[in-house]
Structures are given as C-alpha cells and as structure tokens.
Amino acid sequence: MIARLRALRMDLSPWRASRDFRLLLLAGTVFYLGGMVSYVAIPFQVYRLTGSNFAVGAIGLVELGPLIVFGLYGGALADHVDRRRLLVGTGVAQAVLTGVLAVNAFRHHPSIVLVFVVAALLACASSMQRPSREALLPRTVSHDLIPAANALASFGAQIGLLVGPGIGGLLIAYAGIGWCFVVDVAGLAVATLLYLLMRSYPHRGETTPPSLAGIGQGLRYAVGRRDLLGTYLVDIAAMLLALPVVLFPALVEDVFHKPELLGLLYSMETVGALVATALSGWTGRVHHHGRAIVIAATAYGGCVALAGVMPTFWLVAAFLALSGAADMISGVFRGTVWSQTIPETMRGRLAGIEMLSYSVGPLGGQVRAGVTADLWSVRGSITSGGVACVAGVALTAAWLRDFWSYDARTDEHAVAERAARAEAGES
Known part of the structure; x- marks a missing residue:
C-alpha cells in the first residue's frame, strides 16, 4: 500500500536532472504569480474608472486580436531565432509596459485610454513569449522525462494562478492598485533574469524565417x-x-x-x-x-x-x-x-x-x-x-x-x- 502511494507522488526527476529546467520552472511560476496580480488589478481599475461592465469586458476584446496575430507570429519567430533571447526580450518589454501601468495608477487621474493601449501591447508581448517558453521546455530535459516536466510546469503555473489573485485582492484593498503593478514588474524582472541565466539552445538545423x-x-x-x-x-x-x-x-x-x-x-x-x-x-x-x-x-x-x-x-x-x-x-x-x-x-x-x-x-x-x-x-x-x-x-x-x-x-x-x-x- 505504501509503495502504491509513493508511486503516485509527483516525479521530481526533471528538477533534479536539469539546471535549465529548474530555471524555466521558477521563471514560469514567478511569471504567472505576478501576471495574476495584474490580471485582478486591470479589470478592477477599469471598472473603478468607468463604472461600466462593458468596459471591463472590452479589455478582452482589445487583447483578442494581438493574441491571435502575435501568437502565430511569435510561434513562427520562435522557430527561427534564439528562443532564450526572445524570452528575455519579451520579458523586458512586459516589465516596461507594466511599469507604465504602475505609473499611470499612481497618478491622481489615471488615463483609461492608456490602460487599454498598454493592455493590448502587453497581449502582443506575452503572446510572442509563450510559444518560445513552451517550445524550449522539451529541450531542457531528456525525452523520457517530458511527462514529469509537463506536470511540474503545470504545478508551478497553478501555484501562480491560485496565489496571485489573492495577493492582488489584498493589495487593492490595503495598498492601492498601483502596487499590484509594482509586484508584477518585480516578478517579470526576476523571471527575465532567470531566463537570462539559462544556456543558449541553438536550433538543430536550418530554420524557417517567420x-x-x-x-x-x-x-x-x-x-x-x-x-x-x-x-x-x-x-x-x-x-x-x-x-x-x-x-x-x-x-x-x-x-x-x-x-x-x-x-x-x-x-x-x-x-x-x-x-x-x-x-x-x-x-x-x-x-x-x-x-x-x-x-x-x-x-x-x-x-x-x-x-x-x-x-x-x-x-x-x-x-x-x-x-x-x-x-x-x-x-x-x-x-x-x-x-x-x-x-x-x-x-x-x-x-x-x-x-x-x-x-x-x-x-x-x-x-x-x-x-x-x-x-x-x-x-x-x-x-x-x-x-x-x-x-x-x-x-x-x-x-x-x-x-x-x-x-x-x-x-x-x-x-x-x-x-x-x-x-x-x-x-
């Protein structure tokens, strides 16, 4: 019975076997954690500024086009350029854009137009980043460890999805919306540094330009x-x-x-x-x-x-x-x-x-x-x-x-x- 229970435990072999997988996992966890803090803050700020449920829903509308266009383009780009560099570049872009949201939130009269514009730009950057992150994960572990690596990556993301909104809600209630974006900027900076510490993974053969x-x-x-x-x-x-x-x-x-x-x-x-x-x-x-x-x-x-x-x-x-x-x-x-x-x-x-x-x-x-x-x-x-x-x-x-x-x-x-x-x- 004990042996069967042990067999159910999450397989930590990818964590022990690969330094770069550890870096990628930690970066992804921090990325999701900070991102979910902003995920709570942006709709709340829009509703506070407009009082409109339609305006809150419109955030998804302005993000949809960039997600489709830059998700496909980011995937094509990931098959041509150094994926680690793309992770770092898009991470820096997201940190800068989220910093703009922070500065705007601390203003006496935040600009609602700026929130929508930056939300669309953030969708561009994040949708360009994700294909590289997903495509890089199999390169960091051996072929037989991929199922365990996927489970661990999911575990890290779920931690961010669970904890992030709670942190965002507490910051909104006791510190202010601007601090939500500050926390996200810090998370993006840490994640980008972790990506930077990974070794390069050049493409194995000839690549296709996007x-x-x-x-x-x-x-x-x-x-x-x-x-x-x-x-x-x-x-x-x-x-x-x-x-x-x-x-x-x-x-x-x-x-x-x-x-x-x-x-x-x-x-x-x-x-x-x-x-x-x-x-x-x-x-x-x-x-x-x-x-x-x-x-x-x-x-x-x-x-x-x-x-x-x-x-x-x-x-x-x-x-x-x-x-x-x-x-x-x-x-x-x-x-x-x-x-x-x-x-x-x-x-x-x-x-x-x-x-x-x-x-x-x-x-x-x-x-x-x-x-x-x-x-x-x-x-x-x-x-x-x-x-x-x-x-x-x-x-x-x-x-x-x-x-x-x-x-x-x-x-x-x-x-x-x-x-x-x-x-x-x-x-």
Missing part, C-alpha cells in the same frame, strides 16, 4: 496529423462547451445566495489541479496518451455537468475541484504528445497554435455559457455544457481513431523525435 507561408505550413502540419488534431479538438470541446467560470457570480448570488463564497468557487478548479499534479507520478508510466486525454476530458465534462445539479454549494465546489483535477491530467498528456512528437523545426509554430486554443476557446465559452444561462438557467447552462463536452470528446475519439490509438512507444512521430534527440546528444 512569414505567412511559414505560419501556413505550421497550420497544415497541425491539421494534417490526426493525433495532434485530436488534442486541439478535445481542448476546444472542453473550453468552448463546458467552461463554467463566467457563471460563478450568478451561481453564488442567485442560486445559493452566498456572494461571500465567490472567491472560493473561483479557486476550486485550481485546488483540484494542484492535488492532481501532486499525485501525478503515475503519468510517466502511461503510453496511450490519446486514450488518457479522452478519458480525462470526459471526466472533466462529467464533473462540470454534475456540479450544475448538485443541491448544495459544497457539493458544487467538490465537483468543480474534481473537474480541475481531470482538466490538469488532460493538459499534462496533451503537452506530452506535443513535446514528444513535434519536430524541433515546427515546435514554436505549433506552440503558437496551441496558445490560440487556450485563448480563443475560453472567450467563446464565456459567450456560450452566458447566452444559455439567459435563455434557460444558470444550472441548465452549466450542466448542458458539461454534457455537450462529453459528447464532443466522444465524437472526436470516434472520428479520429489515430488519436485514440496513439502509443508513445510506437508512434512514428514520437519514434522519429526520440531518434533526432539521441542523434543530437539530448537523449
């Missing part, structure tokens, strides 16, 4: 590989159909009449994800990653559906925590498929495409959930979204048999990437 043709090549590659297409479609099904976050205020206000518990509801999925990551040692022994993704994503949709019909707040919170755990497991295996099979020359562009599913899916999911709730009910929207997610994942698995039958030991792309890493001396 261009529309290169981006198109990446898109065709992603769609042409049915196993990869399955990972994207499953993620979209979960985010577009089942994401319940936008309904949390209505759930605590109109259904349970306990608005003081709103913050707890927001944190439950993250708590579940953290617990699942801490018990993720078993993931390295799984080879049928497509099946694991399908099962985890189905569990996510099922837990969301059940959360919508639970009679008490605490049962709703429990099923949301379980949904967060299932979503984290799905994410670890999706990241493993990407990291273990995408060739080095395409990894940045594919990371840019992956980022779009993370960014665009939730925006569409918020619209779907809100419209369904207004036309039907809050509970109906949550439950129907979960059921639709289960159906969407099942249809994806039935349609893309290559995705369902994926085996990391025999898949031609995984075998080819393993051989390429061995030839390059990266194991």
Whole structure:
C-alpha cells in the first residue's frame, strides 16, 4: 500500500536532472504569480474608472486580436531565432509596459485610454513569449522525462494562478492598485533574469524565417496529423462547451445566495489541479496518451455537468475541484504528445497554435455559457455544457481513431523525435 502511494507522488526527476529546467520552472511560476496580480488589478481599475461592465469586458476584446496575430507570429519567430533571447526580450518589454501601468495608477487621474493601449501591447508581448517558453521546455530535459516536466510546469503555473489573485485582492484593498503593478514588474524582472541565466539552445538545423507561408505550413502540419488534431479538438470541446467560470457570480448570488463564497468557487478548479499534479507520478508510466486525454476530458465534462445539479454549494465546489483535477491530467498528456512528437523545426509554430486554443476557446465559452444561462438557467447552462463536452470528446475519439490509438512507444512521430534527440546528444 505504501509503495502504491509513493508511486503516485509527483516525479521530481526533471528538477533534479536539469539546471535549465529548474530555471524555466521558477521563471514560469514567478511569471504567472505576478501576471495574476495584474490580471485582478486591470479589470478592477477599469471598472473603478468607468463604472461600466462593458468596459471591463472590452479589455478582452482589445487583447483578442494581438493574441491571435502575435501568437502565430511569435510561434513562427520562435522557430527561427534564439528562443532564450526572445524570452528575455519579451520579458523586458512586459516589465516596461507594466511599469507604465504602475505609473499611470499612481497618478491622481489615471488615463483609461492608456490602460487599454498598454493592455493590448502587453497581449502582443506575452503572446510572442509563450510559444518560445513552451517550445524550449522539451529541450531542457531528456525525452523520457517530458511527462514529469509537463506536470511540474503545470504545478508551478497553478501555484501562480491560485496565489496571485489573492495577493492582488489584498493589495487593492490595503495598498492601492498601483502596487499590484509594482509586484508584477518585480516578478517579470526576476523571471527575465532567470531566463537570462539559462544556456543558449541553438536550433538543430536550418530554420524557417517567420512569414505567412511559414505560419501556413505550421497550420497544415497541425491539421494534417490526426493525433495532434485530436488534442486541439478535445481542448476546444472542453473550453468552448463546458467552461463554467463566467457563471460563478450568478451561481453564488442567485442560486445559493452566498456572494461571500465567490472567491472560493473561483479557486476550486485550481485546488483540484494542484492535488492532481501532486499525485501525478503515475503519468510517466502511461503510453496511450490519446486514450488518457479522452478519458480525462470526459471526466472533466462529467464533473462540470454534475456540479450544475448538485443541491448544495459544497457539493458544487467538490465537483468543480474534481473537474480541475481531470482538466490538469488532460493538459499534462496533451503537452506530452506535443513535446514528444513535434519536430524541433515546427515546435514554436505549433506552440503558437496551441496558445490560440487556450485563448480563443475560453472567450467563446464565456459567450456560450452566458447566452444559455439567459435563455434557460444558470444550472441548465452549466450542466448542458458539461454534457455537450462529453459528447464532443466522444465524437472526436470516434472520428479520429489515430488519436485514440496513439502509443508513445510506437508512434512514428514520437519514434522519429526520440531518434533526432539521441542523434543530437539530448537523449
């Protein structure tokens, strides 16, 4: 029994084996922590300055275009330039831009126009940075440690997602909005320094300069590989159909009449994800990653559906925590498929495409959930979204048999990437 419990513990081998992975993990954790402090501060400042919920929602609208354009361009750029330098350059840009938000917040009359402009520019810089960070992670560890590395990276991000909003709320209440941005600048400076301390990772072979043709090549590659297409479609099904976050205020206000518990509801999925990551040692022994993704994503949709019909707040919170755990497991295996099979020359562009599913899916999911709730009910929207997610994942698995039958030991792309890493001396 004790041996089985030990087997569940998070695998720390990547942390022990690679200095650069440690630097990348710490940088990512600090980056997410500071970023979530600003994530809380910007909407609050906009609402305080305008009193308009539409203005708060418009932040997402001004960020959407830069996320799409510069996410794809950043991915193409990551396949051509030194990714570590790109991380450092975009980190400096984000620190400077967040510093502008800090100075503006400390003014007697902050400029709302400046907040929107800087928010758009920050979306440009962050969307250019993320593909390089995602593409660099597999280079810092051996091929067999990638599942454990993905779990650890997820754990670091979840810590930032859980702790950051709380720090932001306390700073807003007791110190002022400007100090939220100061904390974020400090986090960005630390993360950028950690990136700078990493060694250089030159591209293995000839690279493709960033261009529309290169981006198109990446898109065709992603769609042409049915196993990869399955990972994207499953993620979209979960985010577009089942994401319940936008309904949390209505759930605590109109259904349970306990608005003081709103913050707890927001944190439950993250708590579940953290617990699942801490018990993720078993993931390295799984080879049928497509099946694991399908099962985890189905569990996510099922837990969301059940959360919508639970009679008490605490049962709703429990099923949301379980949904967060299932979503984290799905994410670890999706990241493993990407990291273990995408060739080095395409990894940045594919990371840019992956980022779009993370960014665009939730925006569409918020619209779907809100419209369904207004036309039907809050509970109906949550439950129907979960059921639709289960159906969407099942249809994806039935349609893309290559995705369902994926085996990391025999898949031609995984075998080819393993051989390429061995030839390059990266194991």
